[in-house]
Amino acid sequence: MYALKYDPQICAQCETCDCLMHCQYMDFELAEAKAEREKILTGQASKVLNDCVTCYACEEYCPADNHPFYQIVERQEEQGVLPVPTPITKQQLRMMQAQGTITPAAVNAPVINMCFFPMLTGCVRGPLYENASVIVGSDIFCNIMWLHFGKNSVIRERLPRMIDNIWNFYLKDSGVDELVCFHDECYGTYTRLAPAFGMKVPFRPVHLFEYLSARLDQLKNQIKPIGAKVAYQRPCSNRLVPETQHWVDDIFQKIGVERVERRYDRENALCCGQVFRAQQRDELADDIQQRNLDDMQQAGAAYCVFNCPACLFTLADAVAERGIFPILMSDLCQSALK
């Protein structure tokens, strides 16, 4: 049921091992990377399973789109290599479980999916989201986070129900077939993760940035360019959908901000660090946060722009202490409107 669409032959024949060779958190010589790959392929213990920080980036690095990261997670679970201590994982499983309180509701397009971030529904306001419906709650939680916990089984168990809930409680009877995903995680889930596990998604996911970009075009006359330098904190889940990256530049151009050139951006982006803390790797989290923030500061960013709420909650205080204004992409766009 929901077998991972992963072709071991593709990996076995891969000469470059980009998945491991490009990793920002593990250093390999090519021969060593191939040896570890072989261990993973044959179900043996591999240091990769222990050392993987679950940053998702190898999904982007793989030229064959063969889902090396999902396969690592598959192996972690098979071999009981838990990235996070058991009690923490169990608690998170309970915190994030569906409460079963969803009720049918009529919605109208655009439908903004706020996943399980009820505290952010206030972001959906004003002309940017005119006539929008918002859906939110534990019963539509995308569940992609379990990739960080070595728990593909939970994704298999919970995600189909979430897809079903979104479709049957909201979209189907309202005659809406598009879902605007506020968060990269949801968009990545419905466009990449679910299909990789053979789950059918009956609606068309729309990335928030695609939606914002189109709305900014419609509201062009109301835009007052911000005229500031910004750093972008690319979230891990965007590694699943790198093709959406151009929207960031498009939006920045439309609202008149300059994306600073810095080391840890785009393909070289660093994780916010919160997952590392769950993995009890505080010193690694400290190190990458410091490097990341130093980089933003040295590049002269006045704003740090987030799309991932978890990244925002993790880094907002530290960013602000550097004199950089932390802000969600959606709110940055709001601030550009007269």
Next chain:
Amino acid sequence: MKELYRELATIVGPEYVSDQAEERYIYSMDPGTMPPAAPDLVVMPNSTEEVRRIMQAANRHRIPVVPLGAGLVLSGLSRALHGGIILDMKRMNRILEINEMSRYALVEAGASQGMLQAHLKKHHPGLKHSAPDAPPVATIAGNVSIHGSGHISHAHGFHSDMLNGLEVVLPTGEVVRIGSCATSDYWFARAPLPDLAGLFLGWAGTTGIITKLAIKLYPNHRFNDVGVFVSEDPELVPDILHRMTGTQMAEDITAWMTPKPDWARGFLHCNINYGANTKDELIWKRNLIRASVKDYIDRKIAGFMPLPSAMKAPFLDVPGRILTRFADVRKGGGFEYVGAIMPVELFPTAYHRGLEIAEQAAVSYSLGARVIGINHCMMFFYAYAFNRADDADVRRAQQALEETNRAVVDMGGIPWKAELPAQKEILRKMDPNMVALMTRIRAVLDPNGIMNPGNWEVD
């Protein structure tokens, strides 16, 4: 009583003494389960001299006197069991001195935790005192006199350990100073003199009226953080606490176990609060604490919750508000707990017994513990919320409290600020010679037996 009323009115002014039914009703109870016991009179003195004259009058008339701070003890210690006078100290709430260099505060007995906290924040931001997780109106003197504990008790012990000196009015009206203040203008320590403070600590107001006290103050760190270490096996907790306390990096270490919210049920959480003057120092402390439990982390059987700063905020609040919210979970304003002072190795037994009792009595519960000293002991609390307007709910909580007190004494712990039934349990097990000594001391200090009678008495 009329004559005494007139005398008291002369001492404090007529507006600060009352024999009215509504006031006698209000002063007859606290938020706990103990049944009401109304005083005949309520009086609010404004100075040590007024307290002295009140005690002389009460002693002459042989009328019981019950000292009262904020009335938040919860275990009914400040009820007038034999009638008489409730001596409400709230007007004597002055902060008399803050000594920055020697780090102490001299306050009157009615000064509240919140007042001192606010005063320090405004005028001496580099200093703090150890506040209990009680509402800010709780008095400093009340908490010290019951051997309370607070948010730096891991580092510095019971609040009574932080006491530098006392001014006390004896039941017979003499004013006594104890500690360095007995021979010096400075209230810097109880040493090196004979330590008579113990005559007024843990006695539930049965030996005298504290009118002033000096407590130690501590550096108020600029940076503060908290880790929440989660495990599933109560048998591990004593060793986890032993390891963490052994680093001496934290100021406060508390455990909490609660059935709600659902994600917390069955897990054992240890909050480790620590502070520093620089961020580097803070991280250094965090790393040392983390290293002390690395073995558990490496075995994946325990770990720190990943908490963004917004989620840490409630755990950094002083006083903590989480338990206060639990206190109202049943609505109706009823809340009481057994705080059991016991060795840390009893944690697993205390935890299992608490669950059994709560389930048996079908009460809303929250369990937890605060480490006192470097794992020297803990205050394990069994908190029960109840609806005061629901008699059956009150009875269930009473039953759970009594059962818990018995269990605590049987397992080797001692109920803290014990209500009457718990006092009986303690006295049942107490060395008879200590009981006799307590009785003799009271007879010497209080020959007419007017001080909070009914408490610490052998049947």
